[in-house]
Amino acid sequence: MELELIRNVYESSLTRKQIDAIREGQVQRERMELYISGITRNIPGNTYKDLYIYSKPGLGKTHSVKEYIRNDNVKNVSISGDTSMFAFGIQLAVIGYIYRNEQKVIIHIDDCDKLFSTEETINIMKKVLDKDRLFTYAKSLSSQMRSMNELQVEALEYFSNEERMGFQVPTDNMSFIFTSNTQLPIDEDVEKAKKSSRSKAAFLNHLTGIRGRIHVCDFSLTKDEHWGWISDVILNTDCLHEFDATVEEKCEVLDYLWKNWFDLKEKSIRLVEKMFSIKRIYIDSYEKVWDFDYLKKKIYEK
DSSP, X not given: OOHHHHHHHHHHHSOHHHHHHHHHHHHHHHXXXXXXXXXXXXXXXXXXXOEEEEEOTTSOHHHHHHHHHHHHTXXXXXXXXXXXXXXXXXXXXXXXXXXXXXXXXXEXXXXXXXXXXXXXXXXXXXXXXXXXXXXXXXXXXXXXXTTSOHHHHXXXXXHBOTTSSSEEEEOTTEEEEEEESSOOOOHHHHHHHHTTOHHHHHHHHHHHHHHTTSEEEEEOOOHHHHHHHHHHHHHXXXXXXXXXXXXXXXXXXXXXXXXXXXXXXXXXXXXXXXXXXXXXXXXXXXXHHHHHHHOHHXXXXX
């Protein structure tokens, strides 16, 4: 179905306010695409080569980032940040080794919070992201080498430093896109923390050092923007292709989200997928199942 025809169908199925919210969501998604394109393009003299994308869970950040990077047709790798700093360094070593002759490679790091969880890891990441662009692991590798595969060993040998323990991986040809459900603090957050906890204030101050080294794209969305973002993905991408869903069916599910937004514990693209799965299984009673599964509190109060 052509996009214009899809738009005609959903505009006849949704209210004016809901259609305006979809446009607000589209603007936010376009903002993300704009930020990502600024990272993927080769711009001489660009000091800030990395991007930190924050939002609450449920927007499909990972899916959108991968889609935009793929459309930009650049060398890219996706890895998880939910790992130890050593394991993260091994991943960087392998990527750096494989792409050592490439001018630029984009590394998307999903679930990156663990990389910024202590002062030690933050200080390591500062060096990865600042002008020196260098990951350093300064501990002995002898015990870990036995459990590594051939490519990992090859990469570590390539980046090993004969004068000291560990290894160093230059990251000057790498640009990082971090996606997270945690906001990076601002100076005001540090000042507030000083009133209750010096240690927390010191930690937050370290995190502001990360903010100072990269572009930060903060999606602290309103209800309309959040719902509109989800709706834009559902209506204008193929994320529900396995359900063979019609535009009218999509609008029905989105309208349910809109009307029950503040009673729902989860507000996400994944929730919409779950709702469609229920719709296909419980053909005649899916709305009752939705109410039972997602509005328990409301039902018990009746």
